[in-house]
Amino acid sequence: ILNVEQSPQSLHVQEGDSTNFTCSFPSSNFYALHWYRWETAKSPEALFVMTLNGDEKKKGRISATLNTKEGYSYLYIKGSQPEDSATYLCALAASGGGATNKLIFGTGTLLAVQP
Amino acid sequence: DAGITQSPRHKVTETGTPVTLRCHQTENHRYMYWYRQDPGHGLRLIHYSYGVKDTDKGEVSDGYSVSRSKTEDFLLTLESATSSQTSVYFCAITGSSAFSGANVLTFGAGSRLTVL
Numbered sequence: 301i302l303n304v305e306q307s308p309q310s311l312h313v314q315e316g317d318s319t320n321f322t323c324s325f326p327s328s329n330f331y332a333l334h335w336y337r338w339e340t341a342k343s344p345e346a347l348f349v350m351t352l353n354g355d356e357k358k359k360g361r362i363s364a365t366l367n368t369k370e371g372y373s374y375l376y377i378k379g380s381q382p383e384d385s386a387t388y389l390c391a392l393a394a395s396g397g398g399a400t401n402k403l404i405f406g407t408g409t410l411l412a413v414q415p
Numbered sequence: 416d417a418g419i420t421q422s423p424r425h426k427v428t429e430t431g432t433p434v435t436l437r438c439h440q441t442e443n444h445r446y447m448y449w450y451r452q453d454p455g456h457g458l459r460l461i462h463y464s465y466g467v468k469d470t471d472k473g474e475v476s477d478g479y480s481v482s483r484s485k486t487e488d489f490l491l492t493l494e495s496a497t498s499s500q501t502s503v504y505f506c507a508i509t510g511s512s513a514f515s516g517a518n519v520l521t522f523g524a525g526s527r528l529t530v531l
Contacts, residue, residue, distance in 0.1 A: 343524055343525060345522075349518075389458070402460055404460075407455060
């Protein structure tokens with residue numbers, strides 16, 4: 301069974317702080333790595349999909365990097381704002397899954413940004 | 416939520432009763448999924464469908480069955496609900512206009528099930 305781990309479990313920062321968290325996954329059988337943002341009382345929403353080693357994606361103040369050889373991805377938030385408070389999930393799509401997109405999710409990092 | 420509707424949104428039932436959750440999509444997507452979300456476990460795949468009458472098991476399929484008689488509807492059934500099936504259930508489809516070419520999941524609003 302493939303295991304996707306995220307750290308830290310939770311993070312409390314002050315408004316304006318920059319922060320980052322980690323997603324670790326088995327480097328064998330890699331197909332794609334997804335990041336989702338999940339606000340309380342809402343549904344998870346996709347942030348990034350990365351497939352190539354060395355990929356970097358950016359969306360506003362949020363960016364992500366991917367290292368498929370060592371099996372990790374970092375998510376960075378620059379100048380955190382209270383509206384960034386959410387759980388950030390990463391999910392692995394393993395090779396062989398093809399178009400079925402059976403994702404294996406980590407347990408998430410809960411970010412709380414204090415004004 | 417991007418053309419995905421789950422019903423019911425909340426349900427309380429008793430152990431041993433059957434329960435069916437419905438996921439309806441208006442996006443005409445081929446792939447549909449049922450996940451459950453529990454503290455400490457994140458989202459875990461129960462079953463998925465890759466077309467009408469084509470379904471397969473996920474990582475936590477025991478105690479659940481699914482059916483897909485039409486493209487737009489994917490039903491999750493608990494034949495005899497147990498307390499361990501108390502959870503929030505999310506339906507998802509593959510596809511998002513913001514990620515052209517990538518198979519991201521778009522989720523429904525979730526169905527909270529409590530089994531007493």
